[in-house]
Amino acid sequence: MINKVILVGNVGADPEVRTLENGVKVARVRLATTERIFNRQTQETKEHTEWHSVVLWRGLADVADKYVRKGSQIYVEGVIRSNEWTDRDGGKRSGIEIVANDLKLLGRKSEGGSVAGASSGSGSYSAPAPGTARPSAPPTPGPAPIPTPADDPDDLPF
Numbered sequence: 001m002i003n004k005v006i007l008v009g010n011v012g013a014d015p016e017v018r019t020l021e022n023g024v025k026v027a028r029v030r031l032a033t034t035e036r037i038f039n040r041q042t043q044e045t046k047e048h049t050e051w052h053s054v055v056l057w058r059g060l061a062d063v064a065d066k067y068v069r070k071g072s073q074i075y076v077e078g079v080i081r082s083n084e085w086t087d088r089d090g091g092k093r094s095g096i097e098i099v100a101n102d103l104k105l106l107g108r109k110s111e112g113g114s115v116a117g118a119s120s121g122s123g124s125y126s127a128p129a130p131g132t133a134r135p136s137a138p139p140t141p142g143p144a145p146i147p148t149p150a151d152d153p154d155d156l157p158f
């Protein structure tokens with residue numbers, strides 16, 4: 001069975017970044033993807049924007065914290081997860097999110113220089129295998145395990 005999603009879109013707000021009690025960093029990004037649909041009969045193009053909640057753990061959260069801002073265009077690869085939680089008022093809530101295992105910064109490089117040492121103005125970051133250190137240079141793209149250890153909550157209410 002396969003659960004894989006690939007999104008390219010624009011970030012709607014600066015990432016929400018938190019460090020859990022155990023020191024693990026997590027970031028949440030709101031990502032907008034827009035479809036353009038052309039109607040041949042009316043000769044009109046309509047747009048439909050979908051908003052996605054993307055969760056990034058550990059090294060990917062560090063990258064999001066340092067380099068992703070409102071308006072950034074990013075590529076995200078990951079899996080779809082549904083979760084349920086109790087809100088502050090005691091109500092049951094549910095939602096769908098994308099748990100990222102790959103992040104690529106797209107678009108032009110920033111005014112101040114290159115993005116994370118990538119001379120082309122874009123960078124690629126994959127989640128490292130559990131228990132391994134992140135290399136100093138961006139790794140080559142490829143599949144990576146999804147960081148979901150038992151001490152990471154499935155239902156972050158932010």
